[in-house]
Amino acid sequence: MSAVYINSAACISVQDTLNENFLQSLKPEYSTLVLKAIEPAYKEFIPPAMIRRMSKTVKMSSVASHFALKEAGVENPDAIIVGTGIGCSQDSEKFLKNVLDNNEEFLTPTYFIQSTHNTVAGQIALGLQCHAYNFTYVNTSSSLEFSLLDAKLQISDGEAENILVGSTDEQTERTMELYKLNKTIKKEENLPVDFLNSETEGVIWGEGASFFVLGKDKTENSYTQLTDIQITNKLDLEETQQFIEDFLAKNNLTSNEIDVAILGFSGDAKSDVYYKNAMSLFKNSALLYYKHLSGEFNTASGFSTFMACHILKNQEIPDVMMINDLKKQEIRNILLYNHLGGSDHSLVLLGRA
CATH class of the missing domain: 3.40.47.10 (Thiolase/Chalcone synthase)
Known part of the structure; x- marks a missing residue:
């Protein structure tokens, strides 16, 4: 099997990872239960009319994938593969709230259509007018790894040359409330968190989107x-x-x-x-x-x-x-x-x- 290289990497996270000098400004977070991603100015990348209809995870992914493709010098990849754990949960919550508020009547389908996990990969493909293989993996914490494995196998077998691979997850208010109730997220009294020697259960929850272009050829800019x-x-x-x-x-x-x-x-x-x-x-x-x-x-x-x-x-x-x-x-x-x-x-x- 031939070698597979990661030729670009872009990330939106709770750190300022879109900034070229982000390595000098990494800030640990020990005392906030729910961390919000640092988002870019979306209007620089996405038409304003589209921004209003996009959930956070779609917006983050659209921008991160743009940076990844640009860095790799790839206009249209041979495949788009995205891994996500909870997908477009913001739109899922909005749809379910509409169902309750309207007694299951007169529902607009938009939130339901955009609530599916494969919305992210689909929106990226629509933006690029890419008709190639388009797939979404939903395997909790190994969603990205399954996506990378799929891309690696396709490139190694000669089925593709350049593949856009990404991972993305957003937060929603109701889901965070539930995570606090079931002790997935730590209690306030257990802060600040000693990540290496913690004696309490639960975590600090984050969000973000990371995208990479995998290729069969090593380039001057190849990372790994x-x-x-x-x-x-x-x-x-x-x-x-x-x-x-x-x-x-x-x-x-x-x-x-x-x-x-x-x-x-x-x-x-x-x-x-x-x-x-x-x-x-x-x-x-x-x-x-x-x-x-x-x-x-x-x-x-x-x-x-x-x-x-x-x-x-x-x-x-x-x-x-x-x-x-x-x-x-x-x-x-x-x-x-x-x-x-x-x-x-x-x-x-x-x-x-």
Whole structure:
């Protein structure tokens, strides 16, 4: 199978990641339960008449995909693949509220039509007039990983040359209320959060959109080589290290050859034990975390993939992400490990382009 490269990366997040100098202005968030994305001036990219009809996740994705395609120099990709956990939940809530407010009568179909998870990929395709393969993966915290795997297989098999891959999730008022009630989000009294040594359950919730262009050819601007992906729905705690070691062995690597391991510590004491278990494998690696910068959400791994791309390209690790103080002179291999609440575990291996 031929190599697959990530040739561009764009991200809208709770950090100012559209700014070229964002690495110098990363600010950890320990004391806010729900983090809002820093949004661009949408009218610079989307006609005002369309903006009014778009939910937040569609707007974020439209702009992030625009930047990703522009950076890669691709006008029309051979496929558009998007991963999302809760999709266009703003429009879903608006539709359900209309059903209740109007006693199930005289409903306008707009919110229902735009509430489907594949609205994002569809809107991007409409904007580009792209009639190619268009697919949406909805697999909670491994939605992006399934999207990357699909794109990697298509490029490796010669079915496509350049594919736009993205991940996106938004917040809605009612969903955040429910997440607080079921203790997905932490209680106020448990703030500020110690992400690495938390003793309480729940997380700080975020949102964002990350888009990448994957290609079969290495370019001058290539960030990284997408080496491999592994996904499993359920994993017993004692199986964690074997899961990682088997994945690395499949790629002819050992844990000693991983220069950077990026772990998805979320501040949830119940599920972060998987990351603590994995840490002991990487005694000779730089250990990083990132959800104190992005918040936890279904496709938070998009933020970590975006950061990993910049770390490999710049050969520099932001101090604010470091768990230990080990830095390698050359960064060749990065391993990303993520899950959500102890389910849907994913490993992504990136190599230097």
